[in-house]
Amino acid sequence: MGFLESFLLNGVHIKTTVTNKQQEVDNLLWSFLRPANYNGPKVIGFDVELSMFENKVSEEEIYDNSECATLHLCNGQLCLIIQLCHLDSVPTSLLNFLRLPDYTFVSVGIKDDLAKLKKEYGIRCRNAVELGPLAASVLKVPRLAFCGVDELTVAVNKLDLGKHRPLNTLYKDWGQSNL
Incomplete structure (x- = not known):
């Protein structure tokens, strides 16, 4: 079984699993499909992290020349971090x-991430929403269209993610095998 970590974020216990095992991905994705306690939209947080190459100069150069190492999916209480670069093949599950019509995948920079995932792994997503423009439209604050996830979380939920992000401070290279 992959690595399992639990942490508290804004009063909610979140279980995070890191895996590179196809069967475990299959089983954990099944957890995302279980009916929620409400009949609202099914929204899944989506993110990728890259294998970093230290010899690149700019962030754009690092992004363009690095491969997607992990795919993160979160539904509010469960997070799954799939080590794409250590899988034998991308699980059909x-x-x-990612193509389910009733699920919407949300992130900052999701369109660029999906283009990279398609190119590197053949991964496509049916319903993807860019959070910045959505927040700007709903809250009628145009500058939010250009904000990162940390700024959006403060603006929308008054929550400082930087204080609650246990994994991002640990890893510079998400491509390492022993996350």
Whole structure:
């Protein structure tokens, strides 16, 4: 079984699993499909992290020349971090999950991340929403269209993610095998 970590974020216990095992991805994605306690929209947080190459100069150069190492999916209480670069092949369950018509995947920079995932792994997503423009439109604050996830979380939820992010402070290279 992959690595399992639990932490508290804004009063909610979140279980995070890191895995590179196809069967475990299949099982955990099934957890995302279980009916929620409400009949609202099914929204899944989405992110990728890259394998970093230290010899690149700019962030753009690092992004362009680095491969997607992990795919992160979160539904509010469960997070799944899939080590794409250590899988033998992309699980069919993942490909199918990302194409479900009743699920919306949200992130900052999701369009660029999806283009990179398509190119590197053949991964596509049916319903993807860019959070910045959505927040700007809903809250009628145009500057939010250009904000990162940390700034959006403060603006929308008054929550400082930097204080609650246990994993991002640990890893510079998400491509390492022993996350």
